[in-house]
Amino acid sequence: MNEMYLRNDPNVTKRVANSSVAILGLGGLGSNVAVILARVGVGSLTLIDFDRVELSNLNRQHYTHYHLGEFKTVALKNELSKINPSITLKTHNVKLSYENLSTFLSSESIICEAFDSAESKAMVAHFAAKNLDKKFVFGNGMSGYKSSNLMQRKKFGENIYICGDFKSGDYLMAPRVLMCASLQANTILELIMGEI
Amino acid sequence: MVEIKVNGEICEISKSMTVFEFLKERNFNTKRVAVEKDGEILPRNLWENSFIKSGESYEIVEFVGGG
Numbered sequence: 413m414n415e416m417y418l419r420n421d422p423n424v425t426k427r428v429a430n431s432s433v434a435i436l437g438l439g440g441l442g443s444n445v446a447v448i449l450a451r452v453g454v455g456s457l458t459l460i461d462f463d464r465v466e467l468s469n470l471n472r473q474h475y476t477h478y479h480l481g482e483f484k485t486v487a488l489k490n491e492l493s494k495i496n497p498s499i500t501l502k503t504h505n506v507k508l509s510y511e512n513l514s515t516f517l518s519s520e521s522i523i524c525e526a527f528d529s530a531e532s533k534a535m536v537a538h539f540a541a542k543n544l545d546k547k548f549v550f551g552n553g554m555s556g557y558k559s560s561n562l563m564q565r566k567k568f569g570e571n572i573y574i575c576g577d578f579k580s581g582d583y584l585m586a587p588r589v590l591m592c593a594s595l596q597a598n599t600i601l602e603l604i605m606g607e608i
Numbered sequence: 609m610v611e612i613k614v615n616g617e618i619c620e621i622s623k624s625m626t627v628f629e630f631l632k633e634r635n636f637n638t639k640r641v642a643v644e645k646d647g648e649i650l651p652r653n654l655w656e657n658s659f660i661k662s663g664e665s666y667e668i669v670e671f672v673g674g675g
Binding site for chain 2: 529
């Protein structure tokens, strides 16, 4: 047995090794969801973003000063391979749109929506309505420093789970952004384990 | 009178209207919204042709920025 997973539930370790998750957007939610899933040992991750790392990202996203100016796909792939060299990492350096979503997600069955913009989230919901064979985990509302207890997960339609407090706000900071990312990551784990 | 449920609350509409008209009337930003009708997501291209009927149950999520 791989010693890295000594403290994992062995049933989880076995199941996640053969599973695959696509992450749309590698910002505060996506970069942290990816790190968590890499630590659990999810066998294959598809990382999609078009952006580069900026200084203003570092208050909540899994990047360092060393990564400034790099594409997030490249920076995150490097970080994840340092955490867990045995997983497969695919990257697409692209801006997703109504037109190209199906091209990049055709072979994916579990999709993590981690975009910053509300319009992009609505775009993924529209795509989900037409792809009932796929499961989607959204992040929606994680601003400020209000109570952790306001965070929740709602089932929406047949194939969407939405995590967050559903409230908009001006400030995004690590504690609640990572809380939302953790809710998403655990929901993805439950989906992989077939328990929801 | 059309009586429906919206996000768990009973809601009365005086005239027949489409989902798109309902969203506009309630000041939703339609670009940021997803609509579930009776447990299934209604794709946005169907909003303008879907007339709201009595007894239907809707969940409307307005996505917020941040991630």
